[in-house]
Every structure is written in structure tokens, then in C-alpha cells.
Amino acid sequence: MDFWSLIGIWVAAFLTLSIYSVLYRDNPFYRFAEHLFVGVSVGYGIVLSVYQGLVPFALKPLWETVTTGAPEGFIKLIPICIGLLFFARLSPRHTWLIRYPIAILIGYGSGIAIPNVLRANIFEQTRGTIAPFAEIAAGTLSGWGVVEAILMVAGVICTLTYFFFSVEHRGPVKWLSKVGIAFLMIGFGSAFGNTVMGRVALLIQRVDFLLGDWLRIIS
Amino acid sequence: MLKTIQWMAVCLVLCLSVGTAFSQGLSPPSNVTAVDTPNDDGSSITITWDAAAEESGISGYQILRRIAGGELETIGDLLPVGTTAYVDSSIEQGTSYAYIVRAVSETEATVDSEQTAPVEGNDEWFHTGKIPLFITMLLFSAAIVWNIYDARSGKELFVRRIPGLEAVDEAIGRATEMGRSILYSTGLGGVSGVATIASMTILGQVARRTADYETSLRVPCRDPIVLNVVREMVKTAYLEEGRPDAYNEDDIFFLTESQFAYAAGVEGMMLREKPAAIFLQGTFYAESLILAETGNSVGAIQIAGTDSEHQLPFFIAACDYTLIGEELYAASAYLSREPMLLGSLRGQDWGKLLIFAAIVLGVVLELSGISWITTLLQRVR
Numbered sequence: 353m354d355f356w357s358l359i360g361i362w363v364a365a366f367l368t369l370s371i372y373s374v375l376y377r378d379n380p381f382y383r384f385a386e387h388l389f390v391g392v393s394v395g396y397g398i399v400l401s402v403y404q405g406l407v408p409f410a411l412k413p414l415w416e417t418v419t420t421g422a423p424e425g426f427i428k429l430i431p432i433c434i435g436l437l438f439f440a441r442l443s444p445r446h447t448w449l450i451r452y453p454i455a456i457l458i459g460y461g462s463g464i465a466i467p468n469v470l471r472a473n474i475f476e477q478t479r480g481t482i483a484p485f486a487e488i489a490a491g492t493l494s495g496w497g498v499v500e501a502i503l504m505v506a507g508v509i510c511t512l513t514y515f516f517f518s519v520e521h522r523g524p525v526k527w528l529s530k531v532g533i534a535f536l537m538i539g540f541g542s543a544f545g546n547t548v549m550g551r552v553a554l555l556i557q558r559v560d561f562l563l564g565d566w567l568r569i570i571s
Numbered sequence: 572m573l574k575t576i577q578w579m580a581v582c583l584v585l586c587l588s589v590g591t592a593f594s595q596g597l598s599p600p601s602n603v604t605a606v607d608t609p610n611d612d613g614s615s616i617t618i619t620w621d622a623a624a625e626e627s628g629i630s631g632y633q634i635l636r637r638i639a640g641g642e643l644e645t646i647g648d649l650l651p652v653g654t655t656a657y658v659d660s661s662i663e664q665g666t667s668y669a670y671i672v673r674a675v676s677e678t679e680a681t682v683d684s685e686q687t688a689p690v691e692g693n694d695e696w697f698h699t700g701k702i703p704l705f706i707t708m709l710l711f712s713a714a715i716v717w718n719i720y721d722a723r724s725g726k727e728l729f730v731r732r733i734p735g736l737e738a739v740d741e742a743i744g745r746a747t748e749m750g751r752s753i754l755y756s757t758g759l760g761g762v763s764g765v766a767t768i769a770s771m772t773i774l775g776q777v778a779r780r781t782a783d784y785e786t787s788l789r790v791p792c793r794d795p796i797v798l799n800v801v802r803e804m805v806k807t808a809y810l811e812e813g814r815p816d817a818y819n820e821d822d823i824f825f826l827t828e829s830q831f832a833y834a835a836g837v838e839g840m841m842l843r844e845k846p847a848a849i850f851l852q853g854t855f856y857a858e859s860l861i862l863a864e865t866g867n868s869v870g871a872i873q874i875a876g877t878d879s880e881h882q883l884p885f886f887i888a889a890c891d892y893t894l895i896g897e898e899l900y901a902a903s904a905y906l907s908r909e910p911m912l913l914g915s916l917r918g919q920d921w922g923k924l925l926i927f928a929a930i931v932l933g934v935v936l937e938l939s940g941i942s943w944i945t946t947l948l949q950r951v952r
Contacts, residue, residue: 371835374838374842377842378839378842378843382839383839385835386835386836386838386839387839389829389831389832389835389836390826390827390829390832390833390835390836392832393827393828393829393832394827394828394829394832396829397827397828397829438796438799441799441802450799450803451803454762454796454799454800454803457762457763457796458762458763458768458800460763461761461762461763461764461768462763462765462768464763465763465764465765466708466765467701467704467708469765470704470707470708471704471951471952474707474926475703475704475707475948475951476948478926478929478930478933478948479944479945479948479949481930481933482930482933482934482937482944482945482948483937483945485933485934485937485938486937486942486945488937488938489937489938489939489940505930505934508930509927509930509931512923512926512927513927515896515897515898515923516731516920516923516924517730517731517733517897517901517905517916517917517919517920518728518729518730518731518916518917518920519729519731519920520729520731521731536895537887539880540880540883540884540887541884543880543881543883543884544884544885544888547881547884547885551857551860
């Protein structure tokens, strides 16, 4: 192993232990690692923004337009100018101008997001809930498959009832929503266990690094 | 003389290949059509053909194309025998292409289909596959607009109790009494995220109360654009409450865009500033438990809300109150009690009722052997 790799492993081990030290309490080592992490990530983010955003989407097209003289290239000035309005915040007299790019971004974001949410979260989920009943009708699904299909419909209907806000939850609505919240909690419990297993795997990776690459206790 | 020999050689090769093909029982792909791919930007042509019979001896297909007056060229890899369609995405708009589908046997004998008529790729203005989406959006919008007008007419609209939101005042009051700050995180989502938009709306309502109580409101942001929107919303809230002097722009700041650096930074803030109330509202990923656990360890009252279903269990386990998915979207109406937002909330409930009806009707129809609802839902792109 060369000298710089060794230094890298020692630095990584020191920073790993510094971050983990917060499990005891806030301390100077954690503060140092935290500030270093935030600072380095901001610096890295700025470099990425310049090379993956500013240069390819603003400076390069503008430069090409200027050098080739293609008039259609100047259309790119519109989004560039809208983006520049964010800097209006620097001038107290012109701060109000920032509302235009914000309005455009939120409008654009909602316009992009709403159809996708409708398709993925409503259309696809509704189809997925109904589809097994076609198999039941065709006789290709039986036994536990039928039970699962019925449970799924019951779960969806009860959970949906829980999310009715303009109806008072009393009588049948109350019971349906109670069953719905039970379904939700079962789902969350399962997701909790599943994710914790994933996190334990991440911890094992770090411990493996500390004991293997750094201390060389394990091979 | 030379020409005659060449012709004879060509005929011999043709006879041999056709003979080989027939000896293998190889028949050319039938009903080959090439059409401009519908609902695209004109960058592809779709070629379809009939499936080969099981005993056809075909082991795969090769697609060949010809630009008008040009040479035949092979495109793509050898397609498996069950394939009946191929999308050619390597075309240029305004150029006509004709296609041949070549059936290939296991012994590499080949037989070609007839050449299709030339076809061009054209971009469409409307995506017909999105029409059901459009109609649904119109229905939802109509329901919301109707209810907004209903609410504006002075009719009182009922909203069921949401415990997580009733605790907002309690949390802000606690922070005020203790003289400590409130920490509000809008999560990791961008400005176009539905949860982030909902979170910023809740923040506006929280800011109104902190302006009233003169409580410090600290908002570390991960996205520079979200930062600007948040500053604008909080500033507006303070202005509307008549407390522009209490607004401190430095309390709403950019931390970093990196996920875990953001988590480390917010965690450090929690440990050092020990806020009395923590709001974690928006889109969260793997850092959710780190933030919620740290907030819990400093003794803050925590109100979380997200539509990230994988993070909800962690918030439920570590926070005092959790807004589950849709409750996050309902929060702004619940907190402000503005007729427009309440009407919108009831309109959304009508939308849910529509989904409810579609599921029940769909199940009944599917059990009766009628599958038009699932077919319709499947066609939506």
C-alpha cells in the first residue's frame, strides 16, 4: 500500500470515529468532522453546479451563439435571464423580482409532478388493486392468492377512509378508518424492520473498514 | 459473357438460400408493418409483424432498413423468436425509411419479409395516452373549484381533528415559554416536490405564530431555490402579522446540498442550540431517523410529516406527532382555516371518493368478467 492510500485510510478512520463520537455527546471531534463534511460538500456542490449546470447549459450555448451568430441560439437568453433574477435578492430595491423565477419554478414543478403523481399513485395503484380479481374470475388465482387480493382491497378502502378529512369519523367511518390505520401500522412495521436491516448492513461496512482496512484485525 | 456468369451466380446463390430456407421450413415474417410511433417526439418508427408458428424453425429476427434509394442496412441485435415488434429509435426526422424483417433459423439460413412502405417519424402535438389523465385532472379540478366556491359562499366546512396539527400551537407555545428556538426542516426535496410545497405552506402558518410570539424560527435549507421561496414565505408571514421587524433573514439559511452533510449539520444544530420544538416536514430519505432521534435526545417536541412511506415508520417511532402522507397536504387548510384551502381539501376528498368508487366498481366488473377499467388504467402513459 502506498503512502497516500495509508494516509487516506487514517483520515477516513479518524473522521468515521469523530462522527460516531456524537453517540456519546456533542464534542470538538464531532464538530470538526461535521463542519469539514458540510464545508467540503458545499465546495464540491459549487464545482458540480459550475461544470454540470452553468457551463453546459448557460455559458457554452451562449458562447456558441455568439461565435456562430445563429439567431435561434439567443432564445436561451430567456431562461438565463429568468435564472439571473434570483440575484435580485442582493438588491433590497429589486428583491420583488425574485418572485417571477419562483412562480415559474413552482408552476413548472407542479405541472410536471401532478400528472406523474396521478399516474403512478392513483391510476397504477387502482389498477394493481383491481387486477387480481380478473385472475380470480378466470380461475387462475386461488387459495392464498384470493385471500391476498381481498385483503388488499379491504386495506386500500379502509386506509382511504382514514384520509377523508371533511367527514366526521364516527359510526362505520370510524371503524373503517381504525382498520385502515391498523393496516398502515402493519405496513410501517414491516418497512421499519426491512430498513433497519439495511442500516445494519451499512454499519457492518463501516466496522469492516475500521477493523479490516484500518486496524487489519480481520482480513 | 461476364455479365451472364454473374447473373447465373446470383441466381444460384438465391436458389440455394431459398432452397435451404424451405428445407428448414422457414417462412418469411408476415404482415410486416412500419408506422410512425404514436405519441412520441418523432424520434422513432415501430415495426410489427405476426408471431411465427411454433414449428417454424425460426430462431430469431433481424431488422433491416433502407433509406429511399439507398442500401439495406442491418439495425439492432438479433431479436429473440417471440418478438413481434421493434422500435427503431435511430432515425432522423424528415427521412423516409423502409423496413424488412429477416427471419433467421438455427442453421443461420435466412428469409426476408416483403419490404414495407416508406415511413417518416413525425412528432405529435398531443399525447393521446394522457387523455384519461387529463380528464381525471379536470374532474379533480372541477371538484376543488366547486368546493372553493361553496366555502367562499360562507358555508362552514367540517374538517376532522388531526392530532399532529393541533400540537403545532402547543409546540410553538412551549418554545416561547422556554425561550428557545424552533427548528424547521423542509427536508431534502426540491421546490417542485409536492411534499416540499406542502411543507413550505405549513411553514408559512408556523411563521405567522412565531411572528406573534416573537419566537426564533431557524430553517436550514438544502436547496438554494427552496431557500429563496422559504425566505419569501416567512417574510410575507411576518409582514402580514405586522411584525416585519421580528423577521431575521439570517435564520433561514443554506446548509449544503449533500444528504448526509445536511443531516450532520442539522444534527449539530440540534445538539448545540437545543431547540424546544422541531418540525420535520417534507421529503426525507435515510437521514430521517438520524434527525428524529437527535431531536428526541435533546428533549424537543417533534412534529414530523412526510409522504416518503419508507421514512414514516422512523418518524412514528421517534417523533411526538407524525403527519402521514395526505395529512401533510391537508395541514395548511387545517391550520389556516381559510375558505379557499378548506374548499380545496373537501374537493380532494371528492377525488378520493371517486377512487373509492372506481375500486369497488372495478372489483365487481372484474369478477363479472368485464375488464374495461383495468384496460383503461393500463393504457394511461
